[in-house]
Amino acid sequence: MRTPTIRDVAKRAGVGIGTVSRVLNGSTQVREETRERVLAAIRELNFSPNAAARQLSGGRTFTIGVVTPFFTYPSFVERLSGIQEVLDHSEYDLVLYSIRSQAQLQDRLRFLVGQRRADGLIVLSLRFDDEDLRLLNPDLPLIAVDNDTIQRYPRIVIDNEDGGRLATEYLIAHGHRAIGFIGEVTDSAFGFTPTRHRMHGFREALAAAGLAYHAAWCRLVSLDQESARQAAREILSQNERPTAFFVAMDMLAFGVLAAAEDMGLRVPDDVAVMGFDDIQAARYLHLTTVRQHLIESGRLASQHMLDWLSAGHLGQENQQIKLPLEIVERATV
Amino acid sequence: MRTPTIRDVAKRAGVGIGTVSRVLNGSTQVREETRERVLAAIRELNFSPNAAARQLSGGRTFTIGVVTPFFTYPSFVERLSGIQEVLDHSEYDLVLYSIRSQAQLQDRLRFLVGQRRADGLIVLSLRFDDEDLRLLNPDLPLIAVDNDTIQRYPRIVIDNEDGGRLATEYLIAHGHRAIGFIGEVTDSAFGFTPTRHRMHGFREALAAAGLAYHAAWCRLVSLDQESARQAAREILSQNERPTAFFVAMDMLAFGVLAAAEDMGLRVPDDVAVMGFDDIQAARYLHLTTVRQHLIESGRLASQHMLDWLSAGHLGQENQQIKLPLEIVERATV
DNA sequence: GTTTGTCATGGAACCGTTTCCGAATCCCAT
DNA sequence: ATGGGATTCGGAAACGGTTCCATGACAAAC
Incomplete structure (x- = not known):
């Protein structure tokens, strides 16, 4: 038997299709008794509305797109799980677009925007160039996480420079005078900038303490x-x-830890290691690090997106939310 | 200006809408010259077809749903990234449904199946009971990963019992006679069974070596x-x-490692620890473990799904693919 | 020249909703 | 009883594609 449509429901309940639609969408303009008749028919036929038809007609997809760098690095996953958690309680689906290259970013954007496949976009970390920005439909809600290059839109960020300073000051406070730095090479495929800022904070803290940058x-x-x-x-x-060492990303810090072990150096007695991010694995390894609230950043972004979509607009469309950072003291400093 | 539709393209190219649609879908039934005229019009108008309309009319959503337990455990993420990787090169989107409870699983299934929101489903680890199975539309392609309770459908699995045996034999071969076991309590929210099977293999290996189960x-x-x-x-x-210890999941093994450290025991000299899964963090911690090919399992599942969808059917609809297991020798045994 | 078949094309019908407008009904004050 | 505003309801139109059938053009076969 064919899957039932709204017309079948209408016929069964003895009402018009408009009424069924109103019941489906929780309009108040339906008499209580009628509503119940419709609901009964829906139940009897085991009807559920076709998503595509609803999208086509209503113009909404009930989908939120998450655009992320191809996630081999755990921080994306943690952010994603925060997003997931919030969306889970909403009527929106989460579609995942993972990006491998700048060219692919443009393709995806063109695709997403052109085909209207999502009501809103959450962008993790990826930097947009002018070309990318131009591709965006100005009416499409977008929230950036860990990225303040997308100025026109609301964004959830941390102060990487501050974080670098914080970490370095912590090392200095623990008596270190000779401090090294390891970070991700900045012109990587995704064009991250955090490392640069963290390094900047590092050098500032050094200078403030009268220490030389080596x-x-x-x-x-x-x-x-x-x-x-x-x-x-x-x-x-x-x-x-x-x-x-101040290492600008936890995963790299693991490598430093391994190096120390290779060379028979004790941590933290012979070398101290300070990470950044506080990804899950950092706990396993007792890594002292700077925590940024990864999961929370995802939660916040999706909550904002939901608000935006339900209100049809946002108070401040280009608001910047800065999440706090904190030192997590463990065993490597 | 309104976003262009197929009709605008048709007008501009001086052809009928049917012809535009044929060009869009790569039909061979179009004269080369006409095709080019249409393509030019598409480019000029910056047209791209509306996804919802295409879904409604064509009956396909170009979407694959991935149903996973709420991912706090890294193995799901690794599987997911394998899926992602393959889907990325296809015309299908990946929609993520993460499940927190049995009740939610049924809700989601009802929703997904009823609304026809996905052309196919990949299910990670989650067990289905009879009720869940009944909810499924028999025409909806489904592939199970890490789960052989969904008998009617193709599934990608490992032999957990074998793995348990393998791990235990390895410990025995390294001279251990007194071996403990730690696993996940089997009636957890998701109803995993792997632990039970791994434990079974563990006890068999013990017995085979004439060792007592303690x-x-x-x-x-x-x-x-x-x-x-x-x-x-x-x-x-x-x-x-x-x-x-043979520990049935890497993450738990990390806890065991921590315990050894707490008590001032050296690993592996005082206690050896053998994990299972080989999640990424296992490498950081030098954990000796049984590797199951997590990423590969995701790749395989989505590749199969793609084949299924493009062929309209599968050779053996209830095929079971067993992925190999191997010992990864690191530093904890 | 007529017939037959193939290829290319146009466009109506259809997919299953939402929305909007007009009509019917109800309720209440007069 | 009557008028009129509010409530409730029915269904046509619209959303933007795909599909299928009818048609015309053209080539090949007789």
């Missing part, structure tokens, strides 16, 4: 544990070596 | 590091204690 102790590497491990090994093989 | 060394705990840590601490505080 270029030989600082390295930018690609975003994987192995690169960090090797970089750290090289730095630690020098005659004069740092007593501590 | 109930006081075995514990089922809830799926978080802390519980495992505490359980391991308790077991290790006994007068007579195991020299090794």
Whole structure:
């Protein structure tokens, strides 16, 4: 038997299709008795409204697109789970678009915007260039997380420079005077900028404490544990070596930890290691790090999106929400 | 200006809407010259077809739903990234449904099936009861991963019992005679069964080697590091204690590692720890473990789904694909 | 020249909703 | 009883595609 449509329901309940639609959408303009008759018919026929038809006719997709870099790095996943958690209690579906390259970003954007496949977009970390921005439909709600290059839109961010300063000051407060830095090489595929800012904070804190910035102790590497491990090994093989590292991403910090172990150095006695992000695995490894509230950032973004969609507009369309950072003291400093 | 429709394109190209549609869908029934005229019009108007209309009319959503337990455990994420990777090169979108409870599973299923929101479903780990199964539309392609309770459908699995045996034999081969077990308590929210099977393999290997199963060394705990840590601490505080643990999930193994550290025991000299899954973090912690190919399982599932959808059917609709397992030797045994 | 078949094309009908307008009904004050 | 505003309701039109059938053009076969 064909799956029932709104017309079948209408016939069965002895009402018009308009009335069924009104019941479906919770309009108040229906007599209580009629509503119940319709609901009964819906139940009897095991009817549920066709999503595509609803989209076509109503213009809404009940879908929120999440655009993220291809997630091999755990922070995206944690943010995603925050988003998921909130959307779960809403009527919106979550569609995932993971991006591998700048070209793919443009394709996806064109696709998403052109086909109207989502009512709103949440963008994680990815930087947009002018071309990308132009592709955007100005009416399409968009919220950026971990990215303040998308100025026109609301965004959830942290103060990376502050975080870098915080971390460095913490190391200094623990008596370190010779501090190295390892971060992700900034022109990576996704065009992240956090590392640059964290490094800036690092240098500022150094300067404020009257300490020298020692270029030989600082390295930018690609975003994987192995690169960090090797970089750290090289730095630690020098005659004069740092007593501590500020590593701009936890995953890289794991590599540094591995390097220390390779060389038989005790952590934190011989080298201290300070991470950044507080991804889940950081807890397993007892990594002292700067926590940014990853899950919370996802929750906030989706909550905002939901508000935006239900209100039809936002108070401040270009509001910037800054999430707090905090040191998590564990065992590596 | 209104976003252009297929009719605008038709007018501009001086053809009928049918022809535009044929061009859009790559029909061969169009003269080359006409095709080019249409393509030019599409480009000039910056047209892209409306997804909802296409769905409604064509009956396909170009969407694949992934149904997973709410992912706090990393293995889901790794599977998901395998799925993502494959779908990325296809014309299908990935919609994520994460499930927190049995009741929610039924809601989601009803919703998904009723509203025809996806052309196919990939189900990760979640067990279906008869009621759930009844909810399924028999025409809806479905592939199960890490779950062989959904007999009617193709599924990607591993042999958990075999894996348990493998792990245990490895410990025995390394001279261990007193071996404990820690796993997830089997009646957890999601109704996983892997632990039970892994434990079964564990006991078989013990028996085969003529070793006693020592109930006081075995514990089922809830799926978080802390519980495992505490359980391991308790077991290790006994007068007579195991020299090794087989832990049925890596994340729990991390807890056991923490417990050993708490008690000042060296790993692997005082206690050896063997995990299961080989999630990413296992590498960071040098955990010796049984690798199941998580990413590959996702890739396979989505590749199968794509084949199914494009062929309209599958060779063997209830095929079971068994992925191999292997020991990853690291530093904890 | 006529017939037959193939290919290319136009466009009506259809998919299943929402929305809007007009009509019917109800309720109440006069 | 009557008028009139509020409430409730029915169904046509619209959303933007796909599909299918009818038609015309053209080539090949007789």
